Amino acid sequence: MNRLLFRTTTIGALSKRTGVKIETIRYYEHIGIMPNPPRTEGGQRIYSESHTKRLTFICRSRELGFSIDEIRSLLKLVDGGEITCGEVLDKTLGHIEDIQKKIADLQRMERVLQEMASKCSGNDVPECPILEALSLGVQAIGDIPT
């Protein structure tokens, strides 16, 4: 009951509020990006507003594709108190580049696959140009312009 008076919650409630699974929250604690929260006498975790905020931060960063390590270093800036906007911007721009590379890779794949698919009749025939193409080796994919 005192739990509600001080606006604290259990791990289950935190999980529901943030959409992060209980196991994942414990995992984040284990790897050190969520703090060890206080416990009840019985040993159950007690969370407060600041935990919710931090978990939301982590969760949203993950949704935007930041790796745990990137999040760790963002959090280090936050926790260190000596955040500068410039550092955060650097990391963000670096991350954007990574994403752009991934997009380019996937688009290249898609182009190749589309081309393969377009050559395929889709009939009941056993000769398949897709399988042919896949067996032909690497030179074909190397030639695709980026």
Add this chain to the structure above:
Amino acid sequence: MNRLLFRTTTIGALSKRTGVKIETIRYYEHIGIMPNPPRTEGGQRIYSESHTKRLTFICRSRELGFSIDEIRSLLKLVDGGEITCGEVLDKTLGHIEDIQKKIADLQRMERVLQEMASKCSGNDVPECPILEALSLGVQAIGDIPT
């Protein structure tokens, strides 16, 4: 010496020819997508042309983003002898859809990140709109149009 007479190779040579690391070739054997090759008296693996072709197939499929499981089922079609072009096309089109989804996800991420970055001065200030945005929670990302 008889190795060369029958156009067979060691795992190292196969690795060099295909660009697939030795450990990875053994791994593919372990998980059953490469066959157990014959061995020398001393127990070293002996590969022939058909192995090279199969490994190339796997390698190229991986480069195009097929998962091991997808490759496994493509290979099942190949090995079963009862391949039809249609089945292969189905799997390929399914895979293309997956890739398109991934691209869309990444583009959504990029848009959000770009917008966050554009609001950031990059100065030595401790107030950072990026960190703000990351703490704000999920509703902000939920509102982004796909």
Add this chain to the structure above:
DNA sequence: ATGAACTCTGTAGTAGCTACAGGGTCAAGG
């Protein structure tokens, strides 16, 4: 026969969780 280069098996590590098993805790109702 020796030595360099190669290969063998088996295990453990990577990222980022997820899914249990086998217990303990909490709070409400009887």
Add this chain to the structure above:
DNA sequence: CCTTGACCCTGTAGCTACTACAGAGTTCAT
């Protein structure tokens, strides 16, 4: 007060697709 059901605890193992060893054995030319 006691039970009951919902919740929570720790610890370990699994997932994908490899990669990286250690410590031993093999191959082949000299």
